Amino acid sequence: MSTGSGGGFQDPPVEVLAEAASAFGLLATPARLHIVWALAQGESDVTGLAERVGGTLPSVSQHLTKLKLAGLVRSRREGRRQVYLVDDPDVVTVVRLMVGQLAERAGHSAGEPVHLRELGA
Numbered sequence: 373m374s375t376g377s378g379g380g381f382q383d384p385p386v387e388v389l390a391e392a393a394s395a396f397g398l399l400a401t402p403a404r405l406h407i408v409w410a411l412a413q414g415e416s417d418v419t420g421l422a423e424r425v426g427g428t429l430p431s432v433s434q435h436l437t438k439l440k441l442a443g444l445v446r447s448r449r450e451g452r453r454q455v456y457l458v459d460d461p462d463v464v465t466v467v468r469l470m471v472g473q474l475a476e477r478a479g480h481s482a483g484e485p486v487h488l489r490e491l492g493a
Contacts, residue, residue: 395463398442403427404435409471411445412464415457 399405406425410416422432436456439445446459458464
């Protein structure tokens with residue numbers, strides 16, 4: 373791909389590429405990707421996420437901590453429980469696009485719920 377002024381795309385700065393690689397790295401585990409997928413559908417607490425993604429409370433909590441430190445999710449207190457939601461709408465777009473494409477290739481219709489485990493994630 374050309375990076376010159378002949379109508380091609382300009383290469384992003386090294387810092388931007390490093391930040392993108394870091395975000396993709398965090399989403400490279402099926403569990404974290406499933407958590408972000410679930411949160412893209414709506415906010416949830418750790419218990420609800422653990423039930424939905426099939427993980428243990430400590431494991432899901434650790435994944436949420438990493439996603440939160442990276443700025444991909446955030447939390448708010450609701451009474452005695454912590455509620456998590458996606459903090460970066462662009463991440464939701466990327467995750468929905470990628471998982472949607474994989475679901476389509478795997479033969480799932482657009483209206484069917486997609487479970488990442490069915491896609492081999």
